[in-house]
Amino acid sequence: MLTVGVDIGGTSVRAAVVHPDGSIVAEVRAAPTPDRAAVLDDTVAELVGGLAAAHPVTAVGLAVAGFVDPDRRTVAFGAHVPWRDDHVVDRLTERLGLPVVLEHDANAAGLAEHRVGAAAGASVAVLVALGTGIGAALLVDGAVFRGAYGVAPELGHLTVVRGGRPCPCGKRGCLERYCSGTALGRSAEELIAASEDFSLLRAAWERAEPVTGRDVARAAEAGDGLARRVVDEFAEWLGQGLALVADVFDPDVVVIGGEVSASASLYLDGARRRYADEVTGGGHRRLAEIRPAVLGGHAGMVGAALDARERAGVQG
Ligand SMILES: [Zn+2]
Known part of the structure; x- marks a missing residue:
């Protein structure tokens, strides 16, 4: 009944034994994520091997921060993961002696929140x-x-400001440049530079230390006016982005996850209002429920493990 989910991210590799109800039975971690493919294979094998020795697991799911081919057997590329056009499913199935399935990490997290x-x-x-x-x-x-080609949906790279902030994807004005943890920090830095207003964040900025999304959230929670304005603006972008999503997909539920969802109480109501104002035909259609994620940082592992259970034909 138990399967293993492995979350291969940019900073660490985490693995867990997961019950069919999504609860975690045991969890292990290795950091940092190896920068050579063979060493990453070794790390996955060690983590899974240790768990499999202690628990009767029947399949393994990998959630990878990278491009996964549509056949879900190969990792094409990951900015912070060393596998390149690597047939990891075949290789690790043989090495681990267990069925292995592969999924993109956001898809795995989405699967977990859905199941x-x-x-x-x-x-x-x-x-x-x-x-x-x-x-x-x-x-x-x-x-x-x-x-059709395995890359949907790239919501973060919808262009929302023509000629706007540069994005690592090569374009400008992508949604994630205005609506992410990184964006919170960047917006705060811009506002501090452009105003004389008091802010708890100003001292760090004057020492040329980068302002992080977490700093902004903490300052906003402490009542800092400038941080609050940044968070309110973030809420507007999120609501606008979700309205775009709703115009294309008409979902019944939108789940807000990731690191920034820990501070969801600061911005979720603002985002809901903006979403309702912005979506086409608002007031005359049913709106998606916008809810914070419940699985937090475990979503990738849980989703990978449940994916393994479903796709590897595991019964029980
Ligand atoms: Zn982009």
């Missing part, structure tokens, strides 16, 4: 993970929608 989390029972669910950028997943009738 055992905030989007349980939704017919069209969108997960928006706010962190360094925006990760997104779309589930239609419970199945991950990945597009």
